[in-house]
Amino acid sequence: MTDRFSIFTLLGEALSGHRGWKPQWRDPAPKPHYDVVIVGGGGHGLATAYYLASQHGIGNIAVVEKGWIGSGNVGRNTTIVRSNYLLPGNIPFYEWSLKLWEGLEQDINYNAMVSQRGVLNLYHSDGQRDAYARRGNAMRLHGVDAELLDRDAVRAKLPFLDFDNARFPIMGGLLQPRGGTVRHDAVAWGYARAADRRGVDILQNCEVTGIRIEGGRATGVETSRGFIGAGKIGLACAGNSGRVAAMAGLRLPIESHVLTAFVSEGLKPLIDCVVTFGAGHFYISQSDKGGLVFGGSIDGYNSYAQRGNLPIIEDVCEEGMALMPALGRLRMLRHWGGVMDMSMDGSPIIDRTDIGGLYLNAGWCIGGFKATPASGWCFAHLIARDEPHRVAAAYRLDRFATGRLLDEAGAGADVALH
Amino acid sequence: MRLTCPHCGNRGIEEFAYGGDADRRRPDGEPFGQAWMDYVYLRRNPAGAHREWWYHASGCRAWLVVTRDTTTHVVASVQEVAR
């Protein structure tokens, strides 16, 4: 059986009809008890399991997933990675995530196509330029790459944007050259395979229906495949955090909202970097397969339906055409929705709960994908050592009571504005 | 998605602005405590029937209480907030 991935094993298998490849993860039966049970077989949950095993030497771990692994937002996002944040509570975390992305493929022996093509945020007014300068300077103070481009520099890079007839003229942009895209499904599969090889049990089609709490301490999960005892339980089910936390009697500063993503038909290379439109919420990039991947704002109402409605779909296309009128004749191939854990300040939560042995990883809003490695890294650290990791120390649940908020957008407790 | 406004009839969602969970109550006059956290930050966020505020911004300007299923988007009722 072939397990290691490399050009040599691939060539070897090519000669024998690829009959020797092992399953990338096993399909084990649940054990009655694990040291740690991670609820949620998405990117964050699988990464947490992998880092618990690889960084903290914990071997007896299960990831329980109600459907197939990667079926949540890791498999339905627009694949952007970046660390162009503003606030000191956020930048080190996302930068650590970007650093983990940069070494991920060698670490897990899986090509997730981490592609540092650059992320460019356009600005359209003096005020917006200064706000981006503030952000870029904050990034530089944290040792993160950031460049402020003027209009000519943007034009040289992306000549087909609307520079001459725009309602909100493009004045320049903030570029993070190290930002880019990653093949999203491969992140889930790669972490799953790497975790599996370290003994983690990945239990698909295993829906959590209850969390057993005895004497103020979580002792296991009731699932569609029976009760599974646990020394510690980590919830990593963004989108459904409210639903699952309610099983433990917790109410969260989170609303679930739908965000629509789009892909066009496959095209020869057109857009090299990730571009965001500053006069709206539109953003676009091009996948290695050739599809233009784009999106905009959330629909703005509570939803678990994984699908949005026409007003936002039209809005996204309007913004796309305003930015890039060459899109007109290109065709939307598919649009779909993901359910976002919209936290009340727009930033995530990685923290203990009031219930012993129950840990929470939630509130990723519209930006959870890029956080996947650091989220797993820091959540594993918290679960293993019972203390927050340095770069995730601000992601506390009590910040809403103390007022130590991480409100990048300055939008307040109105999730539609984050 | 469409809402049947008690004043304006069946209208597209683009005319309305969302106001969130309508079961929140502002603890007027109370000092800081759980009631304030409940009002400003904490949400039931149910998967299923949800009572929520909508504002008919591009219509009659009424604030409405809508009962809607968050898993199907099916609207069960629309009423004007109690006067």
Add this chain to the structure above:
Amino acid sequence: MTGRRLATGGTIDRARPIAFHFDGQAYRGFAGDTLASALLGAGVALVGRSFKYHRPRGILSAGPEEPNALVELRDGARREPNTRATTVELHDGLVATSQNRWPSLRHDVMAVNGLLSPIFTAGFYYKTFMWPAAFWEKVYEPLIRRAAGLGRAAAVADPDHYEKATAFCDVLVIGAGPAGLDAALVAARAGDRVILAEQDFVLGGRLLSERGRDPIAELGDLPNLRVMTRTTVTGVYDGGTYAAIERVADHLAIPGQHQPRQRLWRLVARRAVLAAGAIERPLAFGDNDRPGVMLAGAVRTYVNRFGVAPGSRAVVFANNDDGARTVADLHAAGIEVAALVDPRPVPSAATIAAAQAANARLAAGVSIQRARGRLGVRDVELSDGTTIACDLVAMSGGWNPTLHLTSHLGGKPRWDEKIASFVPGGLPPGMTVVGAAAGDFGSGYEIAPLWRVRGTRGKSFVDFQNDVTVDDVALAAREGFRAVEHLKRYTTLGMATDQGKTSNVTGLAIMAELTGRGIPATGTTTFRPPFTPAAIGAFAGHHRGRDFRPTRRTPMHGWAAEQGAVFVETGLWLRAQYFLRPGESDWLTATNREVRAVREAVGLCDVTTLGKIDIQGADAAEFLDRVYVNGWKTLPVGRCRYGLMLREDGFAFDDGTTARLGPEHFLMTTTTANAGTVWRHLEFCRKVLWPDLDVQMTSVTEQWAQVALAGPRAPDVLARLTDVSLPHMGLAETTIMDGIEARLFRLSFSGERAYEIAVPARHGEALVRRLMAEGDAFGITPYGLEAIGLLRLEKGHVVGSELNGQTTAGDLGLARMMSAKKDFIGRVMAGRPALVDPERPVLVGLKPREPGAILAGGAHLLPQGAVATAANDQGYVTSVGYSPQLGSWIALGLLARGRERLGETVRAYDPVRGRDTPVEVVSPVFYDPEGSRLHG
């Protein structure tokens, strides 16, 4: 053979030949043709190359499910990549080009990928390209990106226009085949308002393709029946809303003048009838992708509808009675049928009869193992060891109901063993499914499922466009990608531009066979809108370029333009940024002149865009007390007061002056940026939080034009219009200019004597012209946003860059405004520890140590001598400007413990602009701190 057009038959108009070009070569078709039928009619079998292996491909289908025959349609700015030749209506001058090949369609260098296919299996790229790490972005990925993709985008602005429209109906019928026509007629005759939407350019659907079925055109003249051809219903949304794309001008070389290319319809329907028919499945045998291998139903379409012979000697391969129909139709058209290959051990009576009638060999219990012929099928090898020469293979693996729209709202299709297909499960509210879309295939279907032919040589394609083979599905199963979504994502099965219309069911059925789980347990992937790929431009409509969003202009816009105003976008508003005088060329010269005029004489500016809310009622003052941090009950009638609002979470929200026009009557001013948000917030407070208060309000932003008059000579100018004299923060309602209603306010944000004059909007331009005329003698000068910004900056007044949603009243030096005697929005949450932390950055003024040094917003503030790291980050610059009075750049900023640090030098660190400037911390009030000019 150069032409394959039959002498008679079909619905094409042989009297109307149409000239077109494909790959630079001229051809001729007829009115009523699609590009695909015209190409087949002209004898063109090779039309494209596949995605990965660049295999030569022909035309597989006759509809929107087409995976192979994708072309670049039109050229120049109108080039449309990936256009399915099977749905393009032939028009005069049509130009199409094959894609994803180099240098030519017949000789494609990238076909070398086919030789490497043992390596290029499903998901091979996840297993390699990892060493050396730096090579991914530099070497591997650029190669992959260039090889991937299909057609080329034009990369210039789309020259055509699009529209959006909404229509309402009782019944929306989707599809005008037999079932849809029936449904539309019945509903319309019953008196319902009916819309019948058909993606094709003629009605009839499958009726057009079957021999002896007359397409009825009997819909007649029912006024309540609206027929929309060339209209594809692309998606189902909530509340009975359907999106549809009408291809208004796609059958023309270019749209007519003022004609949109396409129109997005939002169809709002009480009920919908889905009559979308069914899509045929290919059979998976060796090299089943050779040009000349077609779906049997498509063969009948080309023969019966278009009068085209897709080949001259056919082999029909079918696991259902479509084989018999196809044999009969080919025979009737005079096309030789060499064999009917039927894998069913016992063929139906109809099959036997059809083979006999056509003198075709009936190979029962036999399958095609492999098709041979690189650029076109030459013969087929059967499982019984025989080989049959042919140039056409008509295959049918059965039919899939076109149920995509039934699952857009989450409905799960159900497996129907009898027809070996998925049929609609849960439906969107109000939808009914009829005809073949509901799985009603009538009698004489008799399918025996055959998902893959075993023991084949060559590649057995499942997804033709993405080159996914039976072996790829097997590899996915072996590696654990057994969930149907894993299968899709790992192999890319069903992810091509056809979204798996011909491949999904076959793929998952093979997976079900391999895993032994059965098809119902394997399930389907999720169908998502749009049903067929839809132009992004159609969803944007006319919202592009300058029309992307509405433009709001004040009543004085034309006057300002005359004065040389350079306008700037402020939300939706256009406001004068500065006024260029003859000889001036830069904003700073103009702004300095405008600022000096205000400081030394008098300036005039348009402040109409500020939000204005009229608030009345017995509880109006109480209401203001609750929404502002400061008190309002003590404000006398005829006076104004500056107010600050917080959000409920305790952070600063908006500010402005509010005037008391009467005991129960106030006029609130908001910032331009927040006018809409504040209005909605107040409406929430009034109607939801405190419905008991006796207060009413309305937005009057657009009812009043408002002009500010500022500077030492402002009183002189005002005196030319009125003899009313006002105390500081006073207001009066009066008439000016021969009876025009007016409101006068004495307000100042510049530190100079200043007034604001409001008149009904229609008099705004007259007012400003009159003021300019009266002020001429005093040196009156129009000033714009840049000057407004600098004038307020010199006085330390906060604006949007300080009220950025992250600051508290305390940060802005406004904590004393917060009344302790009352409740107000945000009071309680503003008391949380982090919001009253003494370490918070607070508002300060900043001046460069070196004269002439430039400051810029967004620079961070660091202690002097400290290294530039995050640990030393103490705040940032919020607003900057050049003060001609002080001869220096000045700034406001937020600095930790700033109020205790006046006189200290800090670094304004701005690495993204390459600046690092020592600045002195000073009071935020740079100019006339005593306020003597205001009251003087």
